[in-house]
Amino acid sequence: MSRGRPKDPEKQAQMMAALLDAAERLLNRKSYKSITIRELAAEAGTQSAMISYYFGNKEGLFLALLDRTGDMRQRRLQQVAGLLGTEPERVLPVLVSTISDIMTEEPWLINLVKDEVLASEGRLREHFVKTFPVRIGHALLTMFSVLQQKGILRAEINPRFATASMISLMAFPMIAEPLIQGVLGVDRQVLRSDAWKQHLTLLLTQGLGYFPAQGDSDEIR
Known part of the structure; x- marks a missing residue:
């Protein structure tokens, strides 16, 4: 070059x-x-x-990096949202798999969160919030609300709380990997495995009162 x-x-x-x-x-x-x-x-x-x-400057470069990956994530979430009208019962398992892939494919983002977003305030933190949790949060909230309207999520579930719970379940193991790896042997390889995705799907489906199609139910047992 x-x-x-x-x-x-x-x-x-x-x-x-x-x-x-x-x-x-x-x-x-x-x-x-x-x-x-x-x-x-x-x-x-x-x-x-x-x-x-x-x-x-350097900060501007990393802000642009957040923008680029934020747009990529948004497109992937829109693909999942497309299932709401055709196969709503598949949304949650596919959503878990998609977000899990996004997080494990971007270890640099987890490093940035631990080093900058959680440790200090500034433009990087503000921009990260706009490009990651805000976008994912809005997408999840919309999907959970639609699933509830379709009778797939229990009526008493609060979609906002469900969104916060899902983000916590999926993000915390990535951020706390050094701790859980040493104590439980749960490392990045485990966090990107089908077994981990199935575990998260089972927790969320049981907790949210989610009623998947028979084929999806068999897959997560």
């Missing part, structure tokens, strides 16, 4: 993507605070000035 600023719009898009990919890879290996602009540029095969040109 050229180390100067490309003039072609397509090549500019490629360089921006390369910088975003570099930020993601580095965050998989080290903390946000320890990553330097020079490291980011070297990882992307370009010059440090390109970060300033395209993103303003």
Whole structure:
């Protein structure tokens, strides 16, 4: 890749993507605070000035990374929501699998949450809330409300509480992985396994009074 600023719009898009990919890879290996602009540029095969040109600064680059992955997650959740009109009984098992995949496919995001979002306030924290919990929270709340209207969730279940419970069940093991890995042997490999997805699905279906189709019920037993 050229180390100067490309003039072609397509090549500019490629360089921006390369910088975003570099930020993601580095965050998989080290903390946000320890990553330097020079490291980011070297990882992307370009010059440090390109970060300033395209993103303003290091923080701007990581804000853009949150935007990019937030849009990807939103598209995947919209695909799940599409089942509401055709196969509502499959929504919860597919939703558990989708969110589990999203979280285990983005270890860098968990690192950012632990290092920055939970530890300090700032633009990264504010932007993370908008691109992850707010988007997922709204999507879950809508889906749970529709499922309740269809009689698939018990009438006495509070959709807001159900949303909070699901987010907690799925996010906490990822954030607390160093603790539960040492004590229980539950590591990232376990958290991305079908057995873990089935466990979460069973907990949620039993707790929410969810009534899946016979085939789905057999799958989670």
